Structure formats: C-alpha cells, structure tokens
Amino acid sequence: MELLSHLALGFATALTLENVLWCFVGVLLGTLIGVLPGLGPLATIAMLLPITYQMSDPTTALIMLAGIYYGAQYGGSTTAILVNLPGETSSVVTTLDGYQMARKGRPGPALSIAAIGSFFAGTVATLLIAGFAPPLAEIAFKFGPAEYFSLMVLGLIAAVVLAHGSIVKALAMVVLGLLVGMIGTDVNSGVARFSFGIPELTDGVSFAAVAMGLFGFGEIIANLEHREDREVFTRRVGRLLPSRDELKASLAPIVRGTALGSFLGILPGGGAVLSSFTSYAIEKKISRTPERFGKGAIEGVAGPEAANNAGAQTSFIPMLTLGIPTNAVMALMVAGMMIHNIQPGPQVMTSNPSLFWGLITSMWIGNAMLVVLNLPLIGIWIKLLTVPYRILYPAILLFCCVGAYSINNNVFDVYVTIPFAILGYLFRKLDCEPAPMLLGLVLGSLMEEYLRRAMTISRGDWSVFVTRPLSATLLAIAVVLLVIVFLPAVAKKRDEAFAEEES
Amino acid sequence: MRIRNHRDFWSGVLFLVLGSAFAVFSSAYQLGTPARMGPGFFPMMLGVLLALLGVATIWMSTARTNPETGVERIGWRPLIVILGSVALFALLLPRLGMVVSVAVLIGLSAIASHEFRWKETLLEIVVLLVLSWLVFVKGLELQFPVWPTLFSP
Numbered sequence: 001m002e003l004l005s006h007l008a009l010g011f012a013t014a015l016t017l018e019n020v021l022w023c024f025v026g027v028l029l030g031t032l033i034g035v036l037p038g039l040g041p042l043a044t045i046a047m048l049l050p051i052t053y054q055m056s057d058p059t060t061a062l063i064m065l066a067g068i069y070y071g072a073q074y075g076g077s078t079t080a081i082l083v084n085l086p087g088e089t090s091s092v093v094t095t096l097d098g099y100q101m102a103r104k105g106r107p108g109p110a111l112s113i114a115a116i117g118s119f120f121a122g123t124v125a126t127l128l129i130a131g132f133a134p135p136l137a138e139i140a141f142k143f144g145p146a147e148y149f150s151l152m153v154l155g156l157i158a159a160v161v162l163a164h165g166s167i168v169k170a171l172a173m174v175v176l177g178l179l180v181g182m183i184g185t186d187v188n189s190g191v192a193r194f195s196f197g198i199p200e201l202t203d204g205v206s207f208a209a210v211a212m213g214l215f216g217f218g219e220i221i222a223n224l225e226h227r228e229d230r231e232v233f234t235r236r237v238g239r240l241l242p243s244r245d246e247l248k249a250s251l252a253p254i255v256r257g258t259a260l261g262s263f264l265g266i267l268p269g270g271g272a273v274l275s276s277f278t279s280y281a282i283e284k285k286i287s288r289t290p291e292r293f294g295k296g297a298i299e300g301v302a303g304p305e306a307a308n309n310a311g312a313q314t315s316f317i318p319m320l321t322l323g324i325p326t327n328a329v330m331a332l333m334v335a336g337m338m339i340h341n342i343q344p345g346p347q348v349m350t351s352n353p354s355l356f357w358g359l360i361t362s363m364w365i366g367n368a369m370l371v372v373l374n375l376p377l378i379g380i381w382i383k384l385l386t387v388p389y390r391i392l393y394p395a396i397l398l399f400c401c402v403g404a405y406s407i408n409n410n411v412f413d414v415y416v417t418i419p420f421a422i423l424g425y426l427f428r429k430l431d432c433e434p435a436p437m438l439l440g441l442v443l444g445s446l447m448e449e450y451l452r453r454a455m456t457i458s459r460g461d462w463s464v465f466v467t468r469p470l471s472a473t474l475l476a477i478a479v480v481l482l483v484i485v486f487l488p489a490v491a492k493k494r495d496e497a498f499a500e501e502e503s
Numbered sequence: 504m505r506i507r508n509h510r511d512f513w514s515g516v517l518f519l520v521l522g523s524a525f526a527v528f529s530s531a532y533q534l535g536t537p538a539r540m541g542p543g544f545f546p547m548m549l550g551v552l553l554a555l556l557g558v559a560t561i562w563m564s565t566a567r568t569n570p571e572t573g574v575e576r577i578g579w580r581p582l583i584v585i586l587g588s589v590a591l592f593a594l595l596l597p598r599l600g601m602v603v604s605v606a607v608l609i610g611l612s613a614i615a616s617h618e619f620r621w622k623e624t625l626l627e628i629v630v631l632l633v634l635s636w637l638v639f640v641k642g643l644e645l646q647f648p649v650w651p652t653l654f655s656p
C-alpha cells in the first residue's frame with residue numbers, strides 16, 4: 001500500500017493552510033485571467049509565472065502554478081462557451097456545441113457540465129499519475145547521458161509530429177528555441193555566448209519574458225488589428241445545473257473522454273488538443289443522433305472537456321518523472337521548478353517526496369476548488385466578459401510589464417520581451433506555431449550538457465547513440481514517427497484530423 | 504519554380520537568416536572536438552541545422568500541391584504603438600517611478616485601439632494606478648521607485 005502512504009504524504013503537504021490558500025489564489029487568478037478573451041492558458045501562465053518566483057517554498061510555488069494552469073484552462077472553456085472565442089486550440093471544440101447551448105439559453109448546464117467533466121477527469125488522472133509515475137521514474141534511473149539526449153530528441157520530435165501545421169516549420173521552431181537557450185554563459189567553459197557585451201545576457205534570456213513577448217504581446221498586437229465583434233450573453237444565466245437527462249447523456253462521454261485524454265496526454269505534443277478533437281469525433285460517430293452535434297449537444301461539451309482536462313493533467317507524468325516537458329505549458333512548469341533550483345527528473349520523487357506528492361494531490365484539490373469556485377462565480381465571469389478589449393489590453397500590458405520587471409527587479413527583462421513580441425507577431429503572420437520554440441528553449445542547455453557528457457564518455461564516437469540499446473530504441477521511435485508523418489497517406493489523414501479547427 | 508506559399512517562403516527566409524547568424528556568431532567561439540566540445544560546437548550544429556530547415560521550407564513553398572497563400576499585411580500601427588509604450592515604460596520606470604511610467608504605458612498603448620476614447624482612458628489610468636499601488640507596492644512589495652526621485656521626500 002505504498003500508493004496510499006504516498007498519497008497521505010501528499011495530502012499532508014497539500015492541505016497545509018498556506019498551500020491550500022495559494023492553490024486557491026492560483027485557481028482564482030488563473031480563472032480570472034483565463035476568462036479574458038484573447039488570453040489563452042499559455043499567456044496567462046507566462047503572465048503569472050513571476051509571482052511564483054517570489055515564493056520561498058518551491059512546493060507552494062508549484063502548487064500555485066498548477067492551480068493557475070487548471071484555472072486558466074477552465075477560464076478558457078468559459079470564454080469558449082459564452083463568447084465563442086477559444087482561448088487556445090484545445091477549447092476550439094468546446095465552442096462548437098457549448099456556444100450553441102448558450103445561444104439556446106442553456107449556458108448554465110454547459111458551464112457546469114464542463115466543470116463536472118473536468119473534475120471527474122482530474123480525479124482519475126491524479127490517481128493515474130500517482131500510480132504510473134514511480135515505475136516510470138524507475139526506468140529513468142537507468143538512463144545515462146546518451147539515453148537522456150535521445151529521449152529529448154524523441155520528446156521534441158514527437159511534440160512536433162502531434163502538433164498541427166507544417167512539420168518542417170515546427171522543427172525549425174524547436175531548433176530556434178534551442179539556439180535561444182544557448183544565449184548566456186556556457187557552464188563548461190565559462191564563455192558568455194551570444195551576449196554581445198550585455199552583462200544581463202550572460203545569465204541567459206528569461207523564460208518568462210520570452211513567453212510573455214511571444215504569447216502575451218504578440219497576441220495583443222494581432223488582436224488589435226481587427227475590430228472586435230463579440231456577442232456576450234449578458235442575460236441571466238438561469239438554471240446552472242444540468243437536468244437529470246442531460247447528466248445521464250453526459251456520463252458515458254465523460255468516462256470515454258477521460259480514458260482517451262489520460263492516454264493521449266502522456267504522449268508528447270498537443271496532448272490536450274488531440275484528445276479533445278478525437279473525443280468530439282468519437283462522440284459524434286457513436287451517437288444515435290449525430291445531427292444534433294454542432295447544434296448544442298451536451299455530449300459534445302462533456303466528452304471533449306473531460307478529455308482535455310485529463311490530457312492536461314497526465315502531461316505532468318513525463319515532466320515529473322523524466323524531466324521532459326511535452327508541451328509549452330509543461331515547459332513553463334519546468335522553468336518554474338528550475339528557478340527554485342529543482343531540476344525536474346526522476347530524482348525529484350526521492351529527493352523531494354513531499355514536493356512531488358504534494359503537487360500531485362494538490363491537483364485534485366485544485367480541481368475540486370474549480371467546481372466549488374466556478375459555479376457560484378459564473379455571474380462575475382460573465383461581467384468580465386463584457387469588458388471591451390480596448391480597456392482590457394492596456395491592463396494586460398501593465399501586468400505583463402510589471403511581471404517581467406519583477407523577475408529580477410530589473411527593467412532589462414521588460415526590454416527582452418520586445419524582440420520576442422516582434423518575433424511572435426511575425427510567426428503569427430507566417431503560420432509558425434510558437435509553442436515548440438518554448439520547448440526548445442527550456443531544453444537547450446540540458447540537451448547540450450547531455451550531448452557533451454555522452455560524447456566525452458564515448459571518446460568522441462557518435463555511434464554511442466545507436467549502440468546503446470535504450471538510446472537506439474528511443475531514436476528509432478523518433479525516426480519512425482518522422483517517417484510516418486511524411487508518408488502521403490498519413491499526412492492526408494493528419495490534415496483531416498486538424499481540419500475541423502480551421503473550418 | 505514559382506513561390507506558391509508566401510508564408511512558408513518568408514518563414515524559410517527567416518529561419519535561414521537566423522540560423523546563419525547563429526552559425527556565424529558561433530564560429531567566434533572555440534569549436535573543440537566531438538570528445539571535448541567547446542562552447543561553439545552545439546550552437547554551430549544547431550545554427551547549420553536551422554539554416555538547412557530554412558532552405559527546406561523555402562524549397563517546399565514552391566511545391567505545386569501548395570495552395571496559393573499570401574502574407575497578411577503587417578499592422579504597423581499597433582505593433583509600433585504597443586511595443587513603443589512598453590519600451591517607454593521600461594525607460595521611465597527607474598527614472599520617473601511607477602506612477603508616471605504606468606500612466607504613460609496605459610495612455611499611450613490605448614491609442615493603438617480603433618475605438619480610443621480619451622475620457623475612458625483617463626479613468627482607466629486612475630483605476631489601474633490605484634490597483635498597482637495596492638497590489639504591487641503594498642501587496643507584493645516590489646522594489647521600484649513610486650514617485651519621480653525629484654519629488655520624493
């Protein structure tokens with residue numbers, strides 16, 4: 001009953017007054033900012049990340065960060081349902097039926113089924129993490145530098161393959177991220193690379209500042225080009241809870257969505273995106289009345305929301321056990337850990353058990369808070385949604401600027417956001433997904449370190465990556481993945497799978 | 504050979520330029536040998552790889568299967584106004600303090616909107632200043648000057 005004692009340790013950590021309080025603050029702030037239209041979870045987390053830098057206890061900081069994440073995600077669903085504006089790709093599906101339900105005067109049940117589905121999925125996913133993380137970490141302890149390097153290659157490639165859009169461009173974005181990660185002092189030689197004589201750059205560029213520029217500012221500039229047209233439901237929400245029939249109809253989709261999302265979330269890449277799209281497709285296919293989908297079918301909200309949340313949660317597994325972030329949000333989590341001198345990886349579980357299990361159980365607590373918090377507060381979220389963008393964005397700018405400043409109490413990080421905002425805006429115009437760049441950025445110096453160590457051990461023999469069986473297997477999977485997506489038949493299917501979001 | 508997908512073409516150019524730049528700058532650092540990599544080795548590898556991916560993207564933008572896509576025009580006004588106000592904020596904060604720099608940031612950035620209304624913006628400046636004082640100065644106790652150093656007691 002090791003699992004129980006682990007969970008007990010987790011609850012003991014997560015249920016301290018301080019941690020519960022910060023978890024609550026995280027969930028509340030995350031939802032508050034996530035609800036604002038045009039701000040996805042990534043921008044929300046990037047904006048709030050510096051707050052957690054100030055905390056002295058890394059466990060509390062991570063618990064709050066995780067809280068911000070669920071909050072932001074749930075806030076995104078609220079915006080998707082009420083205003084038909086998806087904050088991120090994974091809530092695109094929610095707009096299809098959720099918004100239709102809202103238009104038909106049933107926004108309450110749509111919102112509450114999203115919360116209930118997410119809570120169920122979160123509970124299952126938390127148990128899965130608790131069960132699967134230790135054995136995975138066991139495997140990770142067998143890894144040498146060569147295996148770690150290959151694992152990162154696999155992680156980055158898989159993230160690219162499962163994301164949408166051009167694969168070559170996404171690969172280029174990963175490499176660009178790795179290169180930006182090279183900026184700063186090289187730990188082996190002490191040489192300041194790409195710092196161009198600027199003393200602040202010898203510490204490297206701040207991850208939060210890059211993320212704010214790419215996602216926060218880039219998004220604001222892009223949004224300002226278009227005049228806004230929003231239709232918000234300011235009328236009374238009316239009935240909140242779904243009827244008995246609606247609950248019954250949602251039960252099976254929630255269970256299926258949870259299973260699907262939990263599985264896909266562990267895989268690198270847009271786990272949450274892929275799982276919500278797949279869940280919607282499945283529900284539509286097996287429904288006896290597929291014609292109701294797109295016109296306000298509650299199954300079309302329940303399934304994808306559960307899948308989305310389960311995927312979001314199980315994506316913590318590779319991050320916590322292997323130290324590999326599988327999506328951009330996890331890359332931000334890694335950055336949040338590293339600022340507190342915790343290197344994510346299998347050793348966290350043994351060296352910091354209370355942090356590890358505290359974080360996992362806090363996920364469940366956070367999800368419970370989401371349900372308790374959001375259902376009564378829906379009225380406030382709706383009020384927020386009616387605030388016009390012209391008033392919102394200067395406030396967002398202000399919070400980003402002060403956030404960037406607070407990273408090092410230095411305006412240099414505010415300046416850093418500017419070139420990345422320009423890049424982020426350009427990438428938007430050129431159809432380049434900026435998220436893979438963040439993955440590269442956070443893994444850059446680690447990958448170099450493992451490559452160097454592996455090559456030193458092998459005395460400069462490159463074949464070490466293919467002669468060690470574990471490393472060879474990991475690389476082989478990466479190659480197979482790449483070959484598969486370039487096969488014409490698969491490429492076509494992949495385009496179809498992501499086609500729905502463009503339409 | 505004709506460019507069909509202009510977005511891909513320009514992405515490729517961007518990758519090629521950035522990759523080459525990183526490769527060129529890396530050559531200033533010691534490359535070392537594979538067994539003892541110098542600080543320039545890995546960045547050089549990545550720079551060359553990025554440049555190659557850029558070439559591949561450019562090449563693919565001419566493929567016949569591509570739909571014809573152009574690049575949307577750049578919205579210079581929001582780009583310059585927003586980033587200008589951010590830069591000004593960074594410039595003013597250590598010199599004139601939070602109150603002035605926040606007012607400038609909000610006031611200037613609001614102009615970028617199509618629906619700028621000066622009364623509303625003034626009100627917003629006041630509200631956000633009060634909020635900033637409560638959250639950043641009192642709550643989080645961030646370290647920055649609040650007033651211009653000239654007037655501070």
